[in-house]
Amino acid sequence: MVRGAQVVGRILGGVVTGKRLVGIGTAWATAFCKAVVVDRSVPLWLSSPLESLVLDDDGRVVGVRVRRDGAEVRIDARRGVMLAGGGFEANTAWRKEYHGIEGAPSGNPGNLGHPIAVAQDTGAALELMDDAWWGASLAAPPGGGPAFIVGERSMPYSLMVDSRGKRFANESESYVDLGHRMLENDGGTGPYWLITDARFTRRYFRTFAMDPRAMKAMRAAGIVLESRTLGDLARAIGVEPAALLETVERFNGYARSGVDGEFGRGNSAYDRYYGDPTVHPNPNLGPLLKGTFTAYRVVLGDLGTKGGVVTDADGRALREDGSVIEGLYASGNTSASVMGRTYPGPGSTIAPAAVFGLRAARDMARQVR
Ligand SMILES: Cc1cc2nc3c(=O)[nH]c(=O)nc-3n(C[C@H](O)[C@H](O)[C@H](O)COP(=O)(O)OP(=O)(O)OC[C@H]3O[C@@H](n4cnc5c(N)ncnc54)[C@H](O)[C@@H]3O)c2cc1C
Structure with a gap:
């Protein structure tokens, strides 16, 4: 009752003071945006889908090409590229191929699996593509x-x-x-x-x-x-x-x-x-x-698909033979779920996305180029 009264009080307080209060997933994403975009002035480009990866002569991933305002834009990445474009729940052709049904997803309708395809084209191994x-x-x-x-x-x-x-x-x-x-x-x-x-x-x-x-x-x-x-x-x-x-x-x-x-x-x-x-x-x-x-x-x-890029403990993309694709990382539903085919409990997708995203960022920070 006390907790309920606190929540209602806070909501009413927000209405009175004109604050737009958010909760659960929106609160998490909002805090993330504040830390990155507001506090550190990192540019955030919306509606700029990934098209392809840029590789150097040694096969190392050194950037991406994205589509922005109708034009292709190249972004160089000194320390690495993180693919975090979700799964392929909205791609009905892939759903039929891998799952045998078109699916009835509740997730993001823009998740077509293109980042997974791009990683595969670069030699990344995929796993759990038949599961969700x-x-x-x-x-x-x-x-x-x-x-x-x-x-x-x-x-x-x-x-x-x-x-x-x-x-x-x-x-x-x-x-x-x-x-x-x-x-x-x-x-x-x-x-x-x-x-x-x-x-x-x-x-x-x-x-x-x-x-x-x-x-x-x-x-x-x-x-x-x-x-x-x-x-x-x-x-x-x-x-x-x-x-x-x-x-x-x-x-x-x-x-x-x-x-x-x-x-x-x-x-x-x-x-x-x-x-x-x-x-x-x-x-x-x-x-x-x-x-x-x-x-x-x-x-x-x-709630999304489980299949994607096979990664190591630092979120680095791996080839079929277990070798690392230098400069390429994947997290969230773009990567094959660390939970395998199971559901251990609530948070089984968001928590690994955050943990391996952080481990990958730390690994990138250690790279000297
Ligand atoms: C109703 C519902 C309830 C859920 N509840 C829980 C829960 O309680 N706990 C939990 O752990 N998980 C929960 N989940 C699952 C969880 O939300 C997802 O697994 C998680 O959001 C996946 O994170 P992600 O970053 O991999 O992908 P997403 O959050 O789907 O984000 C992917 C982003 O990449 C963008 N994108 C796609 N393609 C491209 C491209 N080519 N270029 C650039 N960007 C691209 C998409 O537009 C999207 O913004 C729930 C899901 C749903 C639908």
Whole structure:
């Protein structure tokens, strides 16, 4: 309560004094911009995409060519070039080639993977190109984007089924693991459905329901469907009613015993973190009994891609044989994730981007040219 009051007080203080306060990711980027652009007067060029690298006769990276105001501009780099242009989540051709699906990314629509391609052309090895920071997302309504869901699919009185009306995974597991299960189940083509009962709707916070206009658009697009009975809901989503009813009946048995006999939902600390501690015996399981029932259309979404340039502990780009490409560094989603195919916990992308970005900068600072 005290912390909540402090936050509200600070927000109101900002409104009164005319300060534009920002939080979470925006605050991090703002602090970074202040340190670099304001305090040290480093030029920041927007809308200046990387085109190619400049190499010297020894194959060392000594600069870049970027496109600025329609013209190609060369920038020389005495100590090195850091590629930090994100992954390739918005490149549908690459997505089809490496992932087998076009993807439903929630990340930057400008991330087409060109920095990765440029590094590869210079001889850099790539890894994990077939993987991503997968997760379940509500399908995008016309003109909108997919809504990544984390806590919602973990709450009691809800389950997820595939297009046959069957559960296929522990709905509460980490988003990367759940994405892997979706890929194993049907190549990630879906559709999947998050099915909830009236208590879920009444009790739990749903990030995607905060904006009534978005909910209206999703209802109109058939992404959110409601029905008083599970049989009618099954028909509405194109699933055999008997199959959905059997899935729900079995799930309700698990909710009563507190043990998910098929997928172990609620067994791990991660699952329970996103559960409801007031629900017993398992904070992630609650039976679906009370209408109105709701079905949310779910697709295989992601927060970005995991594949990219292989780097060493100083963020230096490596060739297939492990040798270093002098002068070339990569960080963030342009580099192959240090976390491999796993999701160890929150911050698994931003933290390594910051750590290896810093280590690379220190390594560059040590270079004498
Ligand atoms: C909704 C959402 C929630 C998330 N939550 C978390 C979280 O809680 N914790 C966490 O650790 N991670 C989280 N992530 C993931 C995290 O935001 C990304 O993994 C991270 O931003 C990647 O950083 P990056 O610098 O590699 O790429 P980005 O942040 O995507 O930045 C890449 C930049 O490069 C630019 N660019 C692209 N191509 C070029 C080019 N050719 N030339 C020049 N510039 C180019 C892009 O325009 C972009 O500005 C979340 C992601 C999303 C979408």
